[in-house]
Amino acid sequence: MPSSVPTNRATIPGTSRSQPRWDPEDVLNLCVDGLCFGYAPSKRRECHKRIRRHDVYFLVTEIAKKQPDPERIRPDLVNLANHGLCYLHRHTQGEALVNEWTSNIRAAFPVELDRTQGRRSAMQSQPATVAFTPAQLEAIRAQIEQIVQQVRQELGPSNSTTPPRYHVASSAAAESVNAPSEIPPTPSTSLGRAARSAGDRGGLRDLS
Structure with missing residues (x-):
C-alpha cells in the first residue's frame, strides 16, 4: 500500500x-x-x-x-x-x-x-572540454617528473637511455650479422669444382 x-x-x-x-x-x-x-x-x-x-x-x-x-x-x-x-x-x-x-x-x-x-x-553532441587550474597543472607536472625519476633509477646510471635488455638483444644481433656465413654448396657449384679439377689434371699430363 x-x-x-x-x-x-x-x-x-x-x-x-x-x-x-x-x-x-x-x-x-x-x-x-x-x-x-x-x-x-x-x-x-x-x-x-x-x-x-x-x-x-x-x-x-x-x-x-x-x-x-x-x-x-x-x-x-x-x-x-x-x-x-x-x-x-x-x-x-x-x-x-x-x-x-x-x-x-x-x-x-x-x-x-x-x-x-x-x-x-545538442547538449549530448557538444564535445566535453576539460579545464585544469594552475594548481592542477603543477600537480600533474610533479607527478610526471616523479615517474621519470623512478624510471631513471630503475634503469641505472650507465643505462639511462637504453634498457639492459635492449643492449643484450642488440649485441646478439650484431654478432649474428658479423659472423661469417657458411653457405652449403649447391649441385652446380660442386660440378664446377669437379670440372676445374679435371682440367687441371689434364694440363699436368700435357706438360709431362
Missing part, C-alpha cells in the same frame, strides 16, 4: 511553488473523485473502490507545475498510478496506465517535446 502523501509543502524538499504549466486532469483523462483509476474486468466497468483523493489531487497539482516531458516526469506518473489505483489493480494495471498517460502527453505536446529532445541532442 503506498504511503500517504503529505499535504504540507514545507515538508517536501524541492517542492515547486510555480504556476501550473499544463492540466494533467485533461491531458491524462483523469477524474479525481476519490475512486480508483482502474478497470474492473469482472464487472466490465470502472473500479469503484475508494482511494485517498487528497493524495492524488496533491500529486496531480505538483505534476502540473513541471514540464510536460514524459521521460522526466515518469517517476511522478508511476507514483500517481500507485496512489490512483486500488490495491487490487495496482500491480496489474499500473504499468499500462503509465504508458497510456505517456502517449497522451506526447500527443498533446508534440512541439514542446521536439524542442526538448533537440536541446538534449
Whole structure:
C-alpha cells in the first residue's frame, strides 16, 4: 500500500511553488473523485473502490507545475498510478496506465517535446572540454617528473637511455650479422669444382 502523501509543502524538499504549466486532469483523462483509476474486468466497468483523493489531487497539482516531458516526469506518473489505483489493480494495471498517460502527453505536446529532445541532442553532441587550474597543472607536472625519476633509477646510471635488455638483444644481433656465413654448396657449384679439377689434371699430363 503506498504511503500517504503529505499535504504540507514545507515538508517536501524541492517542492515547486510555480504556476501550473499544463492540466494533467485533461491531458491524462483523469477524474479525481476519490475512486480508483482502474478497470474492473469482472464487472466490465470502472473500479469503484475508494482511494485517498487528497493524495492524488496533491500529486496531480505538483505534476502540473513541471514540464510536460514524459521521460522526466515518469517517476511522478508511476507514483500517481500507485496512489490512483486500488490495491487490487495496482500491480496489474499500473504499468499500462503509465504508458497510456505517456502517449497522451506526447500527443498533446508534440512541439514542446521536439524542442526538448533537440536541446538534449545538442547538449549530448557538444564535445566535453576539460579545464585544469594552475594548481592542477603543477600537480600533474610533479607527478610526471616523479615517474621519470623512478624510471631513471630503475634503469641505472650507465643505462639511462637504453634498457639492459635492449643492449643484450642488440649485441646478439650484431654478432649474428658479423659472423661469417657458411653457405652449403649447391649441385652446380660442386660440378664446377669437379670440372676445374679435371682440367687441371689434364694440363699436368700435357706438360709431362
